[in-house]
Each structure stands twice: as C-alpha cells, then as structure tokens.
Amino acid sequence: MVSAPDPTLDTKIGGGPEFQTVVPTAQTNQHGLLNGLQDSSPTTSTSEQQPQQPSLGEVIGGAIVLIGATWLAGEILGEIFGSRADLTAVEQQILASA
C-alpha cells in the first residue's frame, strides 16, 4: 500500500544526490495529474563532475589481491551453502557468475 508522504520525512526520502541537481532532472509545469501525459520540451541538465579514475597500476594491484580473496571466499561459501545455488529453470538459462 502506498503511504501518504510525511512532510517531516520529506528531506529523508530520496534526499540523496538525485535531488541535489547532480543528475538529469526535468522541470514540470503545474497541471496536476495529466502533467505526466502532456509533454513539453525536455529541459534536462546536469552538473555532475567527472570522478577520479584509479590508475591502471592501482587496478592491477587490486585485482591481484582480489583474486586471492575471491578464491578464499568461494571456498568458505561453498562449505556453508554448498557449492551451487538452487536455480529455477529460467535462472539456469539467464544467470551466470564469473
């Protein structure tokens, strides 16, 4: 059931980066329900900054560490849960791990 928004909580719900103009946003007019059905020209904008990429050396170094960690985690998880998940017929067709 959808709940009525609590104004006091409004800054907490979805109050993350989405609503601080860092993603494409759209300006709306004030025509109520049909607002979403009568499209105006898109007015998107963004001010997101490019992230700092790790250097290739860092990635390679991290990958070497992760290979060992993944192997170890796989061994431990295999002991706890069994080596295979129980997959449905559809999941067997579309799901995969590395």
Next chain:
Amino acid sequence: MAAVEIYIWDVERGDAILVKGPERNAVIDLGQHANGFSPSRHIHTQHGIDSVDYLVLTHPDEDHIEDLPEFSSYFSPEVIARRDEADGYIRRRKNDLYPDRSRYQSVTESYLTLTDTYDQRATFSPSEPSWNGSLTFTHHILSLEEAGTTPIDELSEGETVNMNNISILTVLEYGSFKLVTAGDLEQEALETLLEQSSVRDDLRDTNVLVAPHHGRESSYTPKLFHHMTPELVAISDAKAGSTNASQKYSAQATGATVSRRSGTTTDRNVVTTRQDGVIYLGIDDEEYRIRID
C-alpha cells in the same frame, strides 16, 4: 532511509534502474543520457557505492547497455542476468553492420567481454529471499522461437534483428511491495508470456509497473491489466512522440501520492523520466513512498 530504495534515472529513451537492497545492490539496465550522465559513475561517486552484486541486462540493445563500459570500470557483480543467445546477434551487428560506429564498438565490446567472462553457474539465486534481506527478483523469458526472433543463420545480408522480445521480465518483491519491469517486450510477446500461469501469478498485486519499451504503443496490451492493477506506471523515455501510450497506462492505474522536491504532493497515475526527472521509490515492509523531481 528506506529498507529498499529504487532509483529510475532519466537516460532519455533508455532504461537505468538502481535497487539498493537491505544487504546488497542491484542494477537493471544501463542506459546513458546524451548530456554525459553515467548511472554507473553516479552510483559510485554520488551514492558512494563500491559494490553492485547483481546486474540484470534485459536485452542488449544500445539504449540498455550504453553505460556498460563505465559500469565495468567500477563494478564486478557477482551474478549477471542476460540472454546469452543474443551474443551472436551482437557480434554480427558489431562486426558486419556497424563497424564504423566507434561508440557502438566500445559498448558492444564491453558487453561481449562481460558475457564471455560470466560463464560459470550463478553463485546465488535472486529469487531466494536470503540473498538480499528478503528482497527478491523473479525473472521470466520467452524462447527465441516464442519471441519470433529470426535465427541468426536465417538472416539475410545486412538484415538486423529485433531483440526487444527476448527481453527479461523482472518481478521485484519486498514485503508487500511489488514492481514489474519488462525491458522492451512488445505487445505480442507480452501476451505470449501471459499464457504462462507462473507469469500471471507473479504479476498479481503489482504496485508499480515500469512500462515496457518506454511506454510505446507497440508494447501496450490491455491483457496485461487482466492480471495486475498497478497504482503507478513509470515511463522511462525522452520524448512522448505519437506512439506513446501514457493515456492508456494512466487509465489502467489507480493512482498514488507522489512528493516533489519542492515539498508539495500530487496524485499521479503515470510518472515519466522525461518530465519528472529521476523517479525514487522508498520501500519499507508495509508501505512505500514515491518522490520525483
């Protein structure tokens, strides 16, 4: 903060959805905005997320995988859901049909690298509640034959193939909340899927429907609403155009209270990324809230 948070971003005509679960994170499709907005970069830099555990690629059309090169630079999901039958079609598009489109080359290279890498049996089932604090994903698909997809060896030279109907339909459930998203499935394929009793059962009591194929008329079928009565329909698209079925979806939804950034609230049957920007759903055990821009 809600137990489960869903962000449906404005990536113009594509799809990109982040699902922050109680314990793990998932992404459904990776479209991109032409203004440079990258969902993957945003997840990493703005949400501070280092790990996406589950990636669903409904189908490998460009508007659903365009952000994959960026995604692969940040994340290595434990499990992916994809139609590996599509790889042959993608290789054909990449090598024979669009060899001069550099962006398409890099996107499809990322896609094929990913699907080649993920060749082991999945280590968890997303339909099993224990994988993510009772948040589950259940998937449904059509075979290539049911989808009417021309086998690759029967394609004539220069002919491309419509991959919309091999899209993966996903039912996301948490507590009493249910969201359904169906990639770009078109009308006939949706109706074929509805012949499966398991699909009909899973669609029942849907709260939010992400309209298939960006709310286009070609993917609208009233038969879908014989099995669900959503409160809200979300449409991810750039422009309405003459083929948009928003009015029809609006007539099928019962309406939900939506809050805006300004603090005002409004009752809506349909929300669209083209007009409302990012669509946020905050879900707890017995209730959910919707926020738009």
